[in-house]
Amino acid sequence: MNTRAYELRAEVLKAMAHPARLMMVDALAEGEKCVCELQKLVGSAMPTVSRHLAQMKSAGIIASRRDGNKMYYRLLVPCLTNVFPCIDEALGAEQA
Amino acid sequence: MNTRAYELRAEVLKAMAHPARLMMVDALAEGEKCVCELQKLVGSAMPTVSRHLAQMKSAGIIASRRDGNKMYYRLLVPCLTNVFPCIDEALGAEQA
DNA sequence: TAGCAGTTTAGCTAAATTGCTAACTTATGT
DNA sequence: ACATAAGTTAGCAATTTAGCTAAACTGCTA
Numbered sequence: 001m002n003t004r005a006y007e008l009r010a011e012v013l014k015a016m017a018h019p020a021r022l023m024m025v026d027a028l029a030e031g032e033k034c035v036c037e038l039q040k041l042v043g044s045a046m047p048t049v050s051r052h053l054a055q056m057k058s059a060g061i062i063a064s065r066r067d068g069n070k071m072y073y074r075l076l077v078p079c080l081t082n083v084f085p086c087i088d089e090a091l092g093a094e095q096a
Numbered sequence: 097m098n099t100r101a102y103e104l105r106a107e108v109l110k111a112m113a114h115p116a117r118l119m120m121v122d123a124l125a126e127g128e129k130c131v132c133e134l135q136k137l138v139g140s141a142m143p144t145v146s147r148h149l150a151q152m153k154s155a156g157i158i159a160s161r162r163d164g165n166k167m168y169y170r171l172l173v174p175c176l177t178n179v180f181p182c183i184d185e186a187l188g189a190e191q192a
Numbered sequence: 193t194a195g196c197a198g199t200t201t202a203g204c205t206a207a208a209t210t211g212c213t214a215a216c217t218t219a220t221g222t
Numbered sequence: 223a224c225a226t227a228a229g230t231t232a233g234c235a236a237t238t239t240a241g242c243t244a245a246a247c248t249g250c251t252a
Contacts, residue, residue, distance in 0.1 A: 002204055006115040012183045013113035031129040050230055060186050068217045069228045079182035086175035087108045090156050144241055146200055165198050165249045
């Protein structure tokens with residue numbers, strides 16, 4: 001495994017490593033949502049939400065589609081949500 | 097799901113979201129390793145490696161054991177490595 | 193007890209991240 | 223054409239992260 005591969009993986013993980021972004025990934029796992037819906041969900045200002053989404057999009061884990069004046073985002077890699085149970089397990093065990 | 101749960105998950109992901117740390121997680125998935133081995137692997141200065149390890153330890157994904165003057169680290173949550181194939185898939189697909 | 197290998201902690205600087213407000217864009221409706 | 227709704231981009235301040243060097247520990251071994 002070369003360094004470049006690890007850099008790419010790190011970018012994807014970094015794109016998820018934020019409470020608001022995780023919340024959105026979770027929501028998008030159920031199906032596509034518009035920015036306005038996601039904004040209500042996370043409760044941050046619209047520009048903030050938009051930037052979080054742009055970040056995940058540039059990492060390649062979500063994609064967008066325009067419908068009228070709404071932008072719909074969808075999760076490109078649903079298997080990412082499979083880590084959550086594993087992470088929660090880690091949080092339960094903690095120290096050792 | 098409450099906000100706190102997402103914050104905790106984000107911390108775990110953040111602890112992994114770095115090329116050097118991912119490299120170490122991959123290495124530790126094969127079995128425990130001392131800091132000196134990990135340092136050779138990632139090629140950064142020893143204090144830097146030590147701090148990366150401390151970060152992952154405080155996130156709860158690795159643990160340490162002292163043997164003489166060496167510290168051995170091990171992966172507490174091996175299932176974390178299951179995401180990598182999924183991430184690589186995401187990197188292959190990209191935009192949409 | 194002195195010295196050495198292995199590791200961690202401290203202190204610093206540079207760079208990246210986050211969140212906000214304000215300004216701009218795109219599409220809808222009148 | 224104008225107003226409004228939905229999003230994005232820009233620019234700023236505060237915080238966090240990353241890497242380095244130097245200094246402190248920790249545990250062997252002579």
